[in-house]
Amino acid sequence: MTASPTGTAPSNDSEGTRLPTLFIPHGGGPCFFMDWSVRGDPSDTWNKTAAWLRSLADSLPARPKAIVVISGHWEESAFTAASVENPSLIYDYSGFPPHTYQLKYPAPGAPALAQHIVDLLQAAGLPARTSTSRGYDHGIFIPFLLIYPDADIPIVPLSLKRDLDPEEHLAAGRALQSLRDEGVLIVGSGMSYHNMYSFSTPAATAPSEAFDRWLTGTLTEDPKRRWNGLAHWGEAPAARNAHPREEHLLPLMVAAGAAPDEPGERIFTDVAMKARLSGYRFG
Numbered sequence: 001m002t003a004s005p006t007g008t009a010p011s012n013d014s015e016g017t018r019l020p021t022l023f024i025p026h027g028g029g030p031c032f033f034m035d036w037s038v039r040g041d042p043s044d045t046w047n048k049t050a051a052w053l054r055s056l057a058d059s060l061p062a063r064p065k066a067i068v069v070i071s072g073h074w075e076e077s078a079f080t081a082a083s084v085e086n087p088s089l090i091y092d093y094s095g096f097p098p099h100t101y102q103l104k105y106p107a108p109g110a111p112a113l114a115q116h117i118v119d120l121l122q123a124a125g126l127p128a129r130t131s132t133s134r135g136y137d138h139g140i141f142i143p144f145l146l147i148y149p150d151a152d153i154p155i156v157p158l159s160l161k162r163d164l165d166p167e168e169h170l171a172a173g174r175a176l177q178s179l180r181d182e183g184v185l186i187v188g189s190g191m192s193y194h195n196m197y198s199f200s201t202p203a204a205t206a207p208s209e210a211f212d213r214w215l216t217g218t219l220t221e222d223p224k225r226r227w228n229g230l231a232h233w234g235e236a237p238a239a240r241n242a243h244p245r246e247e248h249l250l251p252l253m254v255a256a257g258a259a260p261d262e263p264g265e266r267i268f269t270d271v272a273m274k275a276r277l278s279g280y281r282f283g
Contacts, residue, residue: 017062019180020283021173021259023188023252024056025049026071026143028199028273029093030100033145038097041200041273048270052279053146059267065183066110066154068117068176070255071139072190072248078127079172080134080159083114087157088135105141110154113184117158117176124175126168127161134159139189160250167231169250173257180283186258188251193242193275204275207238212269212276214239219256219264219280226264230256252280259283 027046032053036045057063073092074080087109091101114130121128134157136144144155161168176186192215198204214236218229230253233239233246243249256264259282268279 017183018283019060019062019064019183019185020281021180021186021188021255022056022282023190023192023255023280024053024143025191025268025277025279026139026189029096029138030103030142032142033100033103034097039200045272049268049272049277050146052268052270053143056147060185062183064153064185066113066156067144067185067187068113068156068158068179069140069144069187069189070158070160070251071137072160072194072251073137073139074134074157074159075162075164075247076131076159077162078129079118079121079161080129080131081114081117082109082134082157083111083130083132084109084134085111087155089141090135090137092137103141103145105136105145105151107136107144107148107151108154110156113154114156117156117179120175120178121172124171126172126175131159143189158254160247164246164250166233166246166250166253169253170227170230170257173254174260176254177258177260180258186255188253188255190248190251192249192252192278194248195241195244195275197244198241199273199275201274204273205271207241208275208277210238211236211242212278213237216266216278219282220266223259223261223263226256227260255280256282
């Protein structure tokens with residue numbers, strides 16, 4: 001038996017099964033592992049999101065052999081895949097209870113898959129490289145502590161490209177779509193609304209609802225029209241209110257781009273911190 005490009009032996013779990021792609025809201029900091037009332041919000045603010053993330057693995061058609069996560073918390077001048085055997089955790093949040101800096105998620109990396117990702121991106125004419133030092137930021141380990149708590153599936157973090165061009169991120173997803181037939185789950189981890197100045201205030205409510213209506217309509221329409229809509233997302237209602245800076249939206253572009261001819265659907269929505277937040281599945 002030979003190793004696959006994922007760096008793992010072939011598994012019957014996902015053999016012959018095309019996996020969907022996902023966009024997940026990863027919440028605020030270590031939000032699923034603390035009483036949120038210490039931040040001035042209701043204690044159950046993130047309970048619905050946490051319950052949905054816990055149910056996500058069972059909704060997939062097969063168990064992934066590996067996972068690629070595009071996080072809104074990593075930007076590089078070129079698309080960069082982490083080529084690390086045993087990634088460390090990056091506690092890139094501040095002001096939270098001490099126990100949230102003791103969380104552990106020892107999922108292995110997959111250097112062979114990281115190189116495979118770079119090869120696919122470069123073959124599509126996109127700048128790409130590997131990193132031998134990048135670990136798991138909180139956009140990865142916080143939600144995956146709920147999705148796959150056993151930490152037994154290899155994960156490769158993939159950066160955004162620092163210029164934040166939406167079409168390049170859609171194209172990156174398209175370049176990686178073949179991974180879905182290799183048992184690799186592609187996950188964009190960000191937020192459908194991410195205005196740090198408006199969260200937990202009434203100013204978040206109406207703009208987040210308006211942008212969510214546009215986003216859901218765009219993602220669930222004809223995939224060919226979806227590409228153009230996402231490429232011009234800044235023209236959407238309340239777009240720059242919802243995303244003053246788009247780093248938490250662009251992981252969605254990669255997930256959608258990796259299913260260019262397949263339908264999208266909203267599979268989760270809730271109001272947290274007075275903002276409408278949603279999760280999506282493609283394929």
